[in-house]
Amino acid sequence: MKSLKKLLPLLLLPLFAFTAVHKYYVSVTHVNYSEKDKAIQITTRLFIDDFDRLLMARYDLDAELATEKESPLADAYIEKYLRTKFLVSIDDRPVEYDFIGKRYDNDVMVCYIEIPEIDLSAIKTVEIENAMLTDLFEEQQNLVHINLKNKKKSFVLVKSRAKGMLNL
Template sequence: MQAIYSKLLLVSLIFTCFLPATSVKESKHPLHVSTTEINFNSKEKSLEISCRIFTDDFENVLTKSYNVKTDLNKPSMQKAMDELIKKYLTAHLQYNVNGKTVNATYVGFEKDQEATNVYLEIGNITSLQKLSINNTILYDLFDDQMNILHVEKGGIRKSVRANYPSNALVVNF
């Protein structure tokens, strides 16, 4: 799965090199993708979640969804952005662990170059046999959105992806 993702990224980067300068300027990146990484921490009995989303897309969807000014770079707006991100991800990421619906706790976010990393956690997870996620991140902005899920448990890493309009991601151990 990681090889496919790497090839898609490489193709998109090569493709942008041949576009006219005006097209590149209008669309900062032709690939619309988010990545969600989940690590099962057996010692802490929790799922540690991190979502990586292109910052410009994330700001655009937050502005569109909540009709407010957004700026994920501005420290003075940190508290307001925390609330918007928490609200958005609660609406666009639903979790089912071992057949039981669970909720994630929002931990925070940070900017990392052109992307924003959002951190969440699900506690009281004693074992992980099956993880189902309904992921519609950025589906309300792009009809070519791809959402990738990587799940790690005890050194075993499994990956799946969903392309708009499909939103179901399932991993079994």
């Protein structure tokens, strides 16, 4: 029995060697219309550590997001990056959006975006291009959920296919 107790850890050790921690690279974006504000409102959730790495790799900015030492330049660079990697088109025309800001929720950064003064009844298509973090993480998947005019559609956008469209 004593030899079995000594042998058990040696037998289990190879099993633990194959249980490496797997990191998922994913963001989740919700696109909705606010009747009250007459605006398309977008929230996107990204992992803070992934975005921190991106800001360092792309802009050489040690942002230290969600810490007391967060860079005062962080919001400007987050917005700059979003404007290059997160694009919205309505009826085949690119539209400008307002970056409202961000907040932190545990290990996630939630970014708020708004397209003001939208007459939803006149819109036929909404296209979202979301290539966020695909330039740093090959496995990055960006989930987009659109809910407009009581029509819902979800997309999984990846580096090779970064656009999704909802026909209204």
